[in-house]
Amino acid sequence: GENVEQHPSTLSVQEGDSAVIKCTYSDSASNYFPWYKQELGKGPQLIIDIRSNVGEKKDQRIAVTLNKTAKHFSLHITETQPEDSAVYFCAASYSSASKIIFGSGTRLSIRP
Amino acid sequence: DGGITQSPKYLFRKEGQNVTLSCEQNLNHDAMYWYRQDPGQGLRLIYYSQIVNDFQKGDIAEGYSVSREKKESFPLTVTSAQKNPTAFYLCASADRGNNSPLHFGNGTRLTVT
Numbered sequence: 001g002e003n004v005e006q007h008p009s010t011l012s013v014q015e016g017d018s019a020v021i022k023c024t025y026s027d028s029a030s031n032y033f034p035w036y037k038q039e040l041g042k043g044p045q046l047i048i049d050i051r052s053n054v055g056e057k058k059d060q061r062i063a064v065t066l067n068k069t070a071k072h073f074s075l076h077i078t079e080t081q082p083e084d085s086a087v088y089f090c091a092a093s094y095s096s097a098s099k100i101i102f103g104s105g106t107r108l109s110i111r112p
Numbered sequence: 113d114g115g116i117t118q119s120p121k122y123l124f125r126k127e128g129q130n131v132t133l134s135c136e137q138n139l140n141h142d143a144m145y146w147y148r149q150d151p152g153q154g155l156r157l158i159y160y161s162q163i164v165n166d167f168q169k170g171d172i173a174e175g176y177s178v179s180r181e182k183k184e185s186f187p188l189t190v191t192s193a194q195k196n197p198t199a200f201y202l203c204a205s206a207d208r209g210n211n212s213p214l215h216f217g218n219g220t221r222l223t224v225t
Contacts, residue, residue, distance in 0.1 A: 009152070032211035043116075043202050043216030044155075051211070089154060097145060097206045097214050098168065102154030 002027040004092050006103030014111050019077045021106045023090035026071070030092040033066060033073045038087045038105075047088075048075070077108075085110045115139065118203050118217035125197075125224050133188045133220045135203035141215070142208040144186035148172060149200040149219070158201075161186055162208060190222060197224045 003026045013019045025033075031052040036044035050057045050064045050073065057064050061080075066073045073092075077084055087107050093100035116137045125131045137144065143162045147155040157170030161180040175194025180186055186205075190197045202219045206212040 004154070006154075034213055036214075036216075041218070043118075043204075043218045044214075045216065046213045049213060091154075093211060095210050096162075096208075097143060097204070097212065098157065098160045098162075098170070100157075100214070102156075104152060104154045 002101050004101045004103045010107045012109045021075045025092040029094045032093050034091050035075050036089045080110050116217035118220050123222045128192045130191050135186045137205045141205035143206045145204040146188045147202040
């Protein structure tokens with residue numbers, strides 16, 4: 001069945017450095033790729049999303065890239081700050097949220 | 113402020129008892145969803161509803177039931193038939209349009225002993 005693989009499962013970076021989280025998806029029909037950030041004890045929050053008609057999208061320190069041919073997409077966080085520490089989930093879907101498949105999550109820790 | 117409210121935040125039950133988790137939204141979204149989150153795993157879809165009085169099974173619906181009598185409310189009942197009910201449960205809503213982003217509540221952590 002459809003699958004989204006996410007790597008790494010844990011990531012620790014020095015404050016100020018960049019962090020990269022990578023995902024691959026199996027369903028070539030997927031056309032929407034959101035990223036969610038989940039802080040401890042809270043629900044996930046959408047931080048950025050990309051649709052299959054673009055290859056890159058940026059919002060301040062956060063950027064997402066998409067390679068449809070390779071079925072890869074990645075989240076890039078630059079100039080990391082302590083408040084970036086959280087679990088990040090990638091996802092892939094087509095048409096509706098009932099078809100969305102989530103990755104297994106990356107626990108990002110920012111070292112002071 | 114618009115949002116999704118899940119209650120309670122923590123819930124404890126004895127094995128063999130049914131328990132109902134509450135989810136209310138004031139975002140005027142048509143679609144609502146229930147997910148289950150286990151440590152080290154992604155979110156798995158339990159049930160979803162795209163319109164009042166209609167709902168569909170997700171990937172792991174066995175042992176759960178839902179109702180959608182009002183647009184704002186989508187309660188989830190964890191029945192005694194659910195073999196491993198201890199988990200973190202997340203409710204979400206979205207507009208009905210294609211690829212509308214999910215808005216999540218802050219979850220209910222259910223512990224069954």
